[in-house]
Amino acid sequence: MKNRSERRPRVLYLAFYFPPSRASGVYRARATANHLVEKGWDVTVCAAPLDFLHDRIGSVDEELSKTVDPRIRVERPSLNQYAWQHDLREYSWLRRSFPLVAKRVHEFSQTKLFPERYSSWARASVSRALKLHTKKRFDVVVATGNPFASFGAAWLFHKLTGVPYVMDYRDSWTLDLFHDAPAFPEEHIAWAWEKRMLDKASAAVFVNEALRGWHAERYPEVADRMMVVPNGWDADVLPEVVEKVVEAAPDEPEETGEERPAPLKFAYLGTLTVKQPVEEMAEAFKIARRHPDLADAELQIHGHLGFFKESPGALKARLGLDDGPRPDDVEDTGLRYCGPVSKTEVGKVYEEADVLVFLAGGGKYVTSGKIFEYMAFGHPIVSVHQPGIAAEDVLEGYPLWFNADSLDVEELAASMVAAGKAARDLTPDQRAVARRHADTYTREATLIPFEQRLREIVSRPAAD
Template sequence: MLYLAFYFPPSRASGVYRARATANHFAGRGWDVTVCAAPLSFLHDVLGSVDTGLAATVDPRIRVERPALNQFVWEKDLRRYGRFRRNLPRTAQKLYHLGQRVGFPEHYASWGLAAVGRGLRLHRRRRFDAVLATGNPFASFAAAWLFGRLTGVPYVLDYRDSWTLDLFTNGPAFPQGHPAWRWERRVLQRSAGAVFVNEALREWHAGRYPGVADRMMVVPNGWDPDLTPAAEPSPTDRTRPLRFSYLGTVTRVQPIEELVAGFRLARAHGELADAQLRIHGHLGFFQSSPNDLLGRLGLAGADGSDGGVRYCGPVSKTEVAGVYEDSDVLVFLAGGSKYVTSGKIFEYMTTGRPIVSVHAPGIAAEEILADYPLWFKPRSLEPADVAQAMLLAAKAARGLDPGQRAAARRHADRYARDLVLAPLQERLRSLAGPRFAPHPADRGADPSGDPGREAAR
């Protein structure tokens, strides 16, 4: 399999965990997997951060290729400009944007083209049986389409994000006539399948592209047993202050102010007067992001803490189990609308801890959380409603018993990554041809209770 996944370890982008798990799952089911990923210079010099611990968890049988990327739009150091750009900067800018209009409308287009070239060279040595592309960036979709046109190898598109649908407004991401619409229709029409992380997204795309609807399926996100050990959580220590924890990247689209206001209102109640809200993770995806986000958290001070709110810094994916062990209540902070699931909730559920939602009502994640017995959902994002949900979660944390934890874990177990990825692996195996028998791990599997298989139907 040729796997086109720009964000792959050591990247720390939000979609990297699905990509890592997908590649590992296929390798574990007998596939020879080659990944085309982002160049390391982009991860280090442009994004400015990596997770080396996560890179160590990639199956050693996986081959990782890193095609080149034209970093024109990200290059800010004049000393690194080429001669043409140094002497004719405006002309260089115009030519770059012309290429975006007449070619593929994304800054990652050069990487997609380079990935096709790299894939063709590898294909000549040993033929690929199937291609899987994950977006964003969606240059991976265009690369899969072009590779398929040149070789006849079937390809499947994994929409871990939406391309032409704005998840935060529920409206179009591009104006009418933008080339992205034409490109999406083109790549979908020739695809052997398209995968979405929730039913709402599948339904929206099926309505827009009805000719491809019968090739669409849902493969939800899940949790990774190798990164999130399924240990029984220890009881809450009643002698210390309660700890509310958010673990994940903080972004500008999340209701940060509502979270902080709700928590501070909850602390006005005696039982939470000394409670702590701990923020674990990166602040944004770029080097310039932290200052603004610290201000929105009300943490302008150098020590990263104020009024019970504390920023604890980044955490490697390989160290998250310790954060959960040290938490009493988990905060699910999310932006977006009814199409947003977020991969974080699956990991949260494995802890058997109470979860408080802080997001707009009606997002797709609520479908996953609905049967989780320790979920506390405020009626709105008003601080008083958020505070009330936190109070109820705190009460549950103080009184948790083994039966409640076991029920919570049973719900989480349905979303173990190998279970939810099984239908996708079987779909690509069927595309590769009848000579490829099912892997022994998939023979006789019982699909009952498997949300990925149910969605695939």
């Protein structure tokens, strides 16, 4: 029989949001699984059940599934969907017959066992993983959150088997990123669970230094096992960048004899949410269009409006958009909602843009995975977010970054005008310099240290 050193190391990857999910964290999960397979790992993923993605949240991108390496084995353990069921016909026998009993059982599981509605999936994942482990043992478990029940599953699997595990914080569980404050009161069981899980973890991974530092301060006894693995951009689904500069449109020349330049295209690409300063972005662009350099400019919004079926209406209202024709007496704000874009088609959106608008919610602990793609295309980037967020550490050194360092709409408008001028004057050499900054953030580059850490963990003696 081959020993561990002679066979491919085997990883159990607990990633609830995995293709075809289009949740914001799915790209990190997809890239991590693909990277590990490419580096010689045997990868098994436990992900969300498909009926939950399709029927409950309606949040899928089928094209993204085609970018998952076929060597990856994907398991989809069950999820008790009590919290999402609103149709009596879907209720279990217990809930139909004894609704109060069913409610108390559900509340007990949330308040006394594990404080997250995905905990049933975590238990099902452990059960499925144990069966797979008896046939061919796993060497390490990687759990990515959210949901954070995946961390609980990794902890339980370790308790039952001794297999080491790594916690990948794509997001923060106990820190509210939008208010820079604890997400739970001090007596909440989430704190005890987080400490319990971190104590036994072989490593804990964070997307930026700010988040690592916050957790290291709260859990100093495990700070030496914490590391930063930033997000990055996915070269396998972004085509070669077309060197593009703004060309003159074939309009009739003005009286001066000079050709009128084509209207500038500003673009935001990503899922729009209620946590982002969308009103400030819309108002600032409205003001910026009054400048001659941005006359007739458009701000094209590409992507989904929220993560849930009921989200689009509220977001359109906040943007000042509606589905009907605009009356003649209503000012054209230049905002255009262009609809969802598959991950495999985003390159075209970036190529056709002149300026990219980086819209982000939250405070100093927020990076946002989208910024890495933005930089990869070498366009001017306008920041629309709170000053001091962690994404600024990534953008520092990017030569085409325009940051008002404020959410004041007049200042934002001024930065949009400046970015538009830069787009007009942009040269291929300037784009090349900008892209060199982005090359340090390919997924390949950011995941190399993580894969090396996993190999170190697997190579340790079992008693370590």
